[in-house]
Amino acid sequence: MAEFEQLLPPLATLVPFEAAYRLGSFTRAARELHQSQATVSRRVRELEQNLGVELFKRQRYDVSPTADGELLAASVRLSLSELSATADLIRRRALGNDSITLLTSLSLATATVAPVLGEFQRTHPDVNIRVLASDDLVASTDEDFDLALGYGPNESPQFTVEFIAEEAVFPVCSPTFAARLPSPITPDDLAVLPLLHVDYVDPGWTTWQDVLATSLVGEVGRVKSVVFTSYQVCLDVAERDGGIALGWERSVRSRLDAGTLVRVPDITIPHAGRINAYFPKRTAQNPHAAEFVALLKQVLADDEASTSDLLPSN
CATH class of the missing domain: 3.40.190.10 (Periplasmic binding protein-like II)
Known part of the structure; x- marks a missing residue:
């Protein structure tokens, strides 16, 4: 489109600008791009002249972006990323390397x-x-x-x-741990047992607090627990009699089939995620x-x- 030529800055200036922004230095940008420091500095100055603003504050050894530099960098980095990824996909297809x-x-x-x-x-x-x-x-x-x-x-x-x-979530533990549980087990019983948690920042991840809040009558008190950053490690510990974990149905099925984990009956969140x-x-x-x-x-x-x-x- 004709307006691209009128509105776009010189395209040859964008890669040096992005490198200088990311690395905080014309010298380091030049080293990465296999260019001279003078070439990178000249390209950035050309871009600044085209836009009519200063994009970097120059120090003796480093540069720091101005507010306009920060604004431009966000757009340039996204655009260059999209272009490079699409170009790589086209190249791979052209080579027959699907x-x-x-x-x-x-x-x-x-x-x-x-x-x-x-x-x-x-x-x-x-x-x-x-x-x-x-x-x-x-x-x-x-x-x-x-x-x-x-x-x-x-x-x-x-x-x-x-x-x-869709996935369902339910409590699981080792067969030997299950043999020690009261029968039938109630949500109130669960609240005082060792519960194994996964500490995910994903807000969609179902937690023990979610399960107990939907199962118990009244408010959920303080739950004693061991917290893991890995779901797989959490299940491994449950297999070794370490407590009761929450299992997502498809991911835990192989362990149920092998008998290393069993379901704690009567407690299920059918549409957990x-x-x-x-x-x-x-x-x-x-x-x-x-x-x-x-x-x-x-x-x-x-x-x-x-x-x-x-x-x-x-």
């Missing part, structure tokens, strides 16, 4: 993603798959991915969100990511009957 990078939570990697990978590879033999398993929140990760799967928000300014499946797919909005959607989600939905639908066996009948 691939998909999948980010998934550790809890879903084994229980939900792994069973689908084999079928996807069978139907897409020429597609390279890279799986990143992490418990970092999708919105805060530094990883570059085509598709993320996890428990999280249903709307996001950064991602196109697609619903995959949603498994969502997250597609980054900043790049064109990788078609293989959409194909993977479609296959995942099909596998979960076929598996729905066995999943429902974990839940008590009404």
Whole structure:
């Protein structure tokens, strides 16, 4: 469009500007870009002249952004990130190196993603798959991915969100720990037992406080607990008689099938959360990511009957 040429600053100035902003130094930016310090300084000055404002305060060795520099940097960094990611995707397609990078939570990697990978590879033999398993929140990760799967928000300014499946949550413990529990067990009994918590910052993560608040009559008192930053470690400790953990139905099913964990009966939150797919909005959607989600939905639908066996009948 014609107005681009009139309104956009000189494009050759943007990469040096971003590097100087990020590194706080023309010298360090020049070293990263394999240019001279004078070239970087000249490019930034050209950008400042084009915009009519000062973008950096110059010190002897470093530079610090002005308010206008901060404003421009936010836009430049987002634009360059989107351009580089899209260009990389196009290059990979041009080389015939079709691939998909999948980010998934550790809890879903084994229980939900792994069973689908084999079928996807069978139907897409020429597609390279890279799986990143992490418990970092999708919105805060530094990883570059085509598709993320996890428990999280249903709307996001950064991602196109697609619903995959609902999850139920229920208490689990080792068989030997379960043998020592009163029968029948009540929510009041649970409140005084050793409860294993996962300390997630994700507001969608169901906690023991949520469970007890919906089960107990009256207010929830102080709950004695051991807190973990890893869901998998929390389940490992529960397997070793360490207490009672909250299990998300799909992620805990293999341990229930193996008999290393058992359900504490009669307490279930049936709609505790949603498994969502997250597609980054900043790049064109990788078609293989959409194909993977479609296959995942099909596998979960076929598996729905066995999943429902974990839940008590009404």
